[in-house]
Amino acid sequence: MEHGEPIAGPGCPEVAEFCFAELGAVLGMSTTAAKRLVGHALELRHRLPRLWAATHAGTVPPWRARRIAEATIHTTPTLTPESAGWVDRQVTPFAARIGTAQLDRLLASALARQGTPPDTDDPEDPTPVKDTRHVTLDDGGAQVSSSGTIRITGELDLADAYDLDHALKEGAATLKALGSDTPLDARRAMALGELARHQRALDLHVQDNGQANGPGAAAPDGVKLPAARRLDLHLHLSASAVASGKHATGAGLAWDSTVFVEEGQRLALLQHVKDWLGDSHTEIRVLPVIDLAEEITISSYTPSPRLQRQVQLRDGTCVFPHCSRPARRCDLDHVIPYDHDAAAEGRPQPGPTTTSNLACLCRRHHRLKTHGRWRLLALASGVCLWTSPHGHHFLRDRTGTRPLDLGLDGAVVSRQDSVLPQPPQPAPGQRRR
Template sequence: MTKHRTDAAATLLADVRADRAAENAAAARILVRAAEWADLHPPVEDDYTASATLGGRPTGAPLAGEGTPQVDEGCIAELAAALRCSTDAGTTLIGQALELRHRLPRLWALVHTGKVAPWQARLVAGRTMHLTREAATFVDDQVAAVTGKIGLTQLDRLITTAITRYMPAEAERQRVEAEEKRRFDIFHDQDGRRHGLAEVVGVLDLPDALDLDAAIGAGARMLAEAGVDKSLDVRRSMAAGELARSQPALDLTTTSEPGPLGDPADQPHDPTTTSSAPGPASTTLRPHRAPSQVTLYVHLSADALTGRSQQPGWVGNTGTPVTADQIRDWCGRPDTTITVRPVIDLNTTSSVEGYEVPDRIREHIALRDRTCVFPWCSRPAHPRSTRQRSDGTDTWSTDADHIQPFAAGGETSTNNLAPLCRKHHRLKTHTRWRYRMLALGHYEWASPHELRFQRGPDGSTVDLSPEEPKPAARIRHEQASAHAADPPPEPSAARPRTPALTTAG
């Protein structure tokens, strides 16, 4: 029994190793196909040259590093859709394939001999695109020497060495701009798994970090003294919210008068006060209570809000599912002001005369579709404008696209409008991609080469294209295997053999 189990385990491990080798070989072939697809689609105009993306937005930087060919931006979405991934993922794939083939040839060769996994090679390619050719060659030589055994930390050190050695001006620029890396990010719950909580990540100057830590610690202690029976971690998170509500803005005033204790240098440290330079004048940051308003779109039935039903709702701003209890908790806070607005019935049709789309219709389609409706695109369609242009007009996160063009008779109405991010709006306008609305929130897309996809109201995409044809080599192999497995036919006495036909000359 033990021997049988050992043999089965050994067989299983052998199968796993073979499967991984086959997976890597397939991924290597996809890299080749991606580079070949780029070769077939050079840009026809400079304005339509593909560029690398960051956060779903084009950066203007080339797809790959110096010396790699340019690619027409309109071709990428179709390859990505055929691979059932987002356009951004397709952009990254093509850029990394070109980087490997043209600037990291030793690593490219190792990928196709099975000595380096494609995902490891792509990791290196993604980090060398900004290097000069000389620096990229240095990285290629060093990485190839260890045949794919280098880790992320070692890779980053290697790239830093390449920059320092071959790009001294870039190294100095990075050193000077290091202080601009400070940031403070809030990541809102996107899928409901954190139950309405948000993650906060920041990189601060050490003095600012110490002051913030002290303020939050003091707030946590005050909450404990006030009878809040929660853990220290929970109280610290609550203190951060209280700190934000008590000081939502800063009032910068300049004063030359000494403080109540005389010279400013003799005063105790106050985290809300900073001195700009030695001397009688100083800049004081005073808390200024500025009212702030946040619009929260909550989709919930009246029964659930009053407690007669436990049916969950969802937050339209982020598409996050939330429980009725969570919404009642938000609305029940003493510092919350609730403004009831007319309900937007997403199943009705609203229209206007003319081409321009008013904010109320933009809000309607953003709440209905939640994201850009292109296959596998997840760019949020915020129900409110996200920022303003220099002239003070609103800027929305997605465009309101006329599915049937306005010039061709399409109406400016909710049943002929859909949110598209700028990249996919340009694609639909300037290439042969086309789509139609099957029902509210349901769209069918067709690519230039007639691949078909259906986008649903929950953001899912279904590939409706015909079953992928088998490569010619695989067909020949299967036919040969089938003939080898079939026994030769028995000669029949009732049917005489037919002589083979030959041709002379």
Template sequence: MFDRLATDPALAAARVLATATQERAAADRAEARLLVAACDWADLHPPESIHLAACFDAPPGSEREEQIAGQGCPLVAEFSLAELAAALGMSTTAGKRLVGHALELRHRLPRLWHRVQDGQVQAWRARRIAEATIHADLEPTAAAYVDRMVAPYAERIGVSAIDRLVAEALARCTTVTDATIDDENSCGHDPRHVTVHDPLAAYDTTVRVEAEVDLADALARGAEELRALGSTAPLDVRRSRALGHLARHQTALDLTTDQRADSDRDDPHTPAREVVLHVRLAAAVTTRGEVHLDRLAELEEGPRQVLLDQVRSWCAASHTRVTIRPVLDLAEQIRAPGYAIPPRLREQVVHRDRTCVFPWCSRPARRCQVDHVTPYDPERPDTSTGNLAALCTFHHRLKTHGGWSYTPLGPGEYLWRSPHGHHYLHDHTGTRPVDRPRPRP
């Protein structure tokens, strides 16, 4: 058989195409069944499943019901979403979005839901439409109108066409005026937004910004003014610089009088940008006592790598304040006498864990809380390096009130156990499940 495929390229190509088509169809069916499973999980965890929901003296931070889809969709017990997300190998936010899309499709977009389950529309197309209707916070009648408009054509069009068709349906069923925007019961939808896409690795120290603005703002001639002032940069680069001027609250007069638009030198008339960046630099000391810095620096915000030359240019610019903190030994055991965590100990935990240590959570540790792994006991206090970890607010509540537990195995390494008995190992490289294979039911 393999010899025949090797000698007949047409037969080999047909076989590859058939295999690819079959695998794509199988993946689409699996994604449709995953949406059903997400709905089933939500049905198993209604607000009534929260045992403290009916108590008036429920402790602060305990579990509560959550609306994760549009009006008319059932509420869900919020802690249950973390269990499903971890089992699927995704963050809690991604798992919440999956369940929300499934509920939105089943309850508010039934035509689209049935077409997905019949194999006529791919799940990712339906989820993109569900995300738009959830984001618009439409009333059920408006969502039904979008369903009638979009469902018959969802499988025939691409991503951009889907977005345009949803936007047209939203525009036809809503009227955006000052009155409707102010009325919280209206279905008015303002599509304007600015989204900053922060890549995980960008050596050129740039980020991608996606924006939807008023037509008059989009036709502003800032890029043409830069060209008239002598800029030879491409159009897209001039647009980016013009947007940077606007972001720094640059007035039109300052923009037209700035004769150094293409220069990296600072303009004293331009308001200084206030950006706080935490940069880690690896250094080595030679036998002569000279300090050599690694050519790559780690930027905590992101995180991503930047070149040392870029860090030098940031520090050399005027209006820049540089703060150098003492080097922390991440292996040192620091102890505090009481419950409060001193700044030096907190800083050590932030640098050691880098992110929230819950499975698949990527929230930066600097924006997290510091949790006592073993609950604090005034009689035997243990506020030390080995008993502290970075947890974001939600996962801190989940660990305290949701039945999750974890054990430190080493610096920055934690073994988690879910309420359903699943185990996950989290370290600097990420998260992986460590459960033994279970027999099929």
């Protein structure tokens, strides 16, 4: 059920968790973004009062105030109200008079001076430092470049960084000795990929008879070696990308066409996909094509793997307004609830497990639909009409989210005055399903 959630520093009130969803939907942002907005407002109001007043007076831009609030909320250790007040006094007079880089340095300095836990016995103890190590794939929605590359960033321990640099130097030198004429930076990137596929060294193990193992071949001790690379990519081809009459050889594919890669919601060239799959150490699994227009129905409550896959492909993401969580990480929810007692009592199933009655919902919005007084109506397969507790209406489909108004006759009208398709109305005396 709904509970209070602390979204700002100590001294700020908790907030009922379900309220963020409606605020975000009305403002045209995700629930997470709305939660962050409210957290920043609470942090400013209760722990940074000078900055809050300066923002209301118009002397500090709201985005700068939010930047400072974000920093004071997420500190290690957590700032006490007194420490937050000290930071407020130090930063507010300069928040609107210096550049962004200077503001960040000033804020970091103030936080560092207030970062020592108040219960420390030795004032000479170093301030605990937040562990900032990470390796991050740029998965924030950026598209793959025209050359099929993607950016990664990282922060490593110094010793690990030196070891990695040495390994990349050795790998780049090995590739050059093997005849590669690509630039040094490109060979270092290739060497990093080889480190990720270190299993390939085992795949090339030479047995007693002098024959090298292939992908998945048995090692001398009888252990089956896995393939060096396994690409779980789900690709979507347009009809124009496939030439008629040539299917088995792939010669009919237009390799300069684009393909939609479900992982990361990205576009890539078919030529790059061909290169990825052309490696002899790549394991390829061919899955059956699923018709998204087909209505699949099963008698049980739990969807079959094929039905689950179809709904995930159809929705793409969580179907709640402005939510972008991938469908593969979502629950499959019955839009009309499944009645577990219907069969035993001889009644027709009001909420069948069928394509048009299933929708992908992330766990947060699944709970919201179950316990948060949001109403969901499926106008068509993959087309959802949401009604918030305060009567706001949102249409969600594969193209995104649109705010709606309901006319006096109940007709669904978009705010661009376009009448949308209506769900079928039951005949007099017929029970709505």
